[in-house]
Amino acid sequence: MVNLEQIDKNRIPRHVAIIMDGNGRWAQQRGQERSFGHQAGAETVNTISETAARLGVEFLTLYAFSTENWNRPEKEVQALMQLFIESLKEEVLMKNNLRFRIIGDRERLPLDVRECIDRCEADTDKNTGMTLVLALSYSSRWELTHTMKVLAQQVQDGTIRPCDISEESVAQQLNTAFMPNPDLLIRTGGELRLSNYLLWQCAYTELYFCDTYWPDFSANDFYQAIIDYQHRERRYGKTREQIQ
Ligand code: IPE
Ligand code: IPE
Numbered sequence: 682m683v684n685l686e687q688i689d690k691n692r693i694p695r696h697v698a699i700i701m702d703g704n705g706r707w708a709q710q711r712g713q714e715r716s717f718g719h720q721a722g723a724e725t726v727n728t729i730s731e732t733a734a735r736l737g738v739e740f741l742t743l744y745a746f747s748t749e750n751w752n753r754p755e756k757e758v759q760a761l762m763q764l765f766i767e768s769l770k771e772e773v774l775m776k777n778n779l780r781f782r783i784i785g786d787r788e789r790l791p792l793d794v795r796e797c798i799d800r801c802e803a804d805t806d807k808n809t810g811m812t813l814v815l816a817l818s819y820s821s822r823w824e825l826t827h828t829m830k831v832l833a834q835q836v837q838d839g840t841i842r843p844c845d846i847s848e849e850s851v852a853q854q855l856n857t858a859f860m861p862n863p864d865l866l867i868r869t870g871g872e873l874r875l876s877n878y879l880l881w882q883c884a885y886t887e888l889y890f891c892d893t894y895w896p897d898f899s900a901n902d903f904y905q906a907i908i909d910y911q912h913r914e915r916r917y918g919k920t921r922e923q924i925q
């Protein structure tokens with residue numbers, strides 16, 4: 682078990698992104714349907730949100746449903762959409778002073794899911810605690826393609842010139858424009874890949890992979906990831922001497 686004194690309170694990552702993977706395998710190991718694992722995973726979302734907020738993380742971005750996940754069997758997609766509606770509880774967000782946002786292609790989500798999201802975003806907008814972001818119907822390539830269309834349109838309209846396009850102006854058009862880049866990215870479930878998640882934003886993010894399936898991921902596992910992060914040296918292309 683982690684002793685909380687091992688965590689340096691002055692070096693808490695501002696933004697933690699998580700690829701919550703392994704729900705299906707967790708359920709199958711128990712002889713259950715995959716959706717049982719998604720339900721268990723929703724509980725973990727509550728635990729880890731609380732843990733992160735208590736530590737002082739400012740932004741927690743959770744990959745809940747990718748653009749590619751639309752290709753899963755219809756039954757599983759429907760169960761997930763239903764679960765989003767059931768788990769998004771305004772009372773809980775309000776009680777914990779969380780600001781709720783989503784990133785992703787909202788147009789593709791069913792109307793009842795969109796209504797629920799709109800309500801949670803509007804009602805929690807003035808909260809001052811951690812921002813909890815769900816990536817729903819999200820993929821980086823979708824986001825970047827969308828951004829390119831917006832910028833191309835601005836050029837065509839004459840509001841900007843091609844030479845005005847900069848890293849900053851691209852970043853401002855991304856869904857994630859309201860938050861800093863992730864400092865730490867955690868992927869549970871044992872796979873060593875990014876699965877189309879925050880590719881632009883993670884250019885200098887510290888990566889942490891663990892085998893634990895998401896439903897089993899505990900506050901202690903989260904602390905382990907934070908401690909690991911705190912031992913990294915972030916050089917951004919410079920030399921160690923320049924950093925010190
Ligand atoms: C992650 O768990 C949740 C979603 C992608 C919605 P998975 O459903 O991918 O679980 P595994 O990877 O098949 O175990
Ligand atoms: C990534 O997990 C998406 C989410 C966690 C929502 P997947 O299970 O869909 O990723 P792959 O298919 O293993 O790369």
Ligand code: MG
Pocket residue numbers: 702703704870
């Ligand atoms: Mg998976």
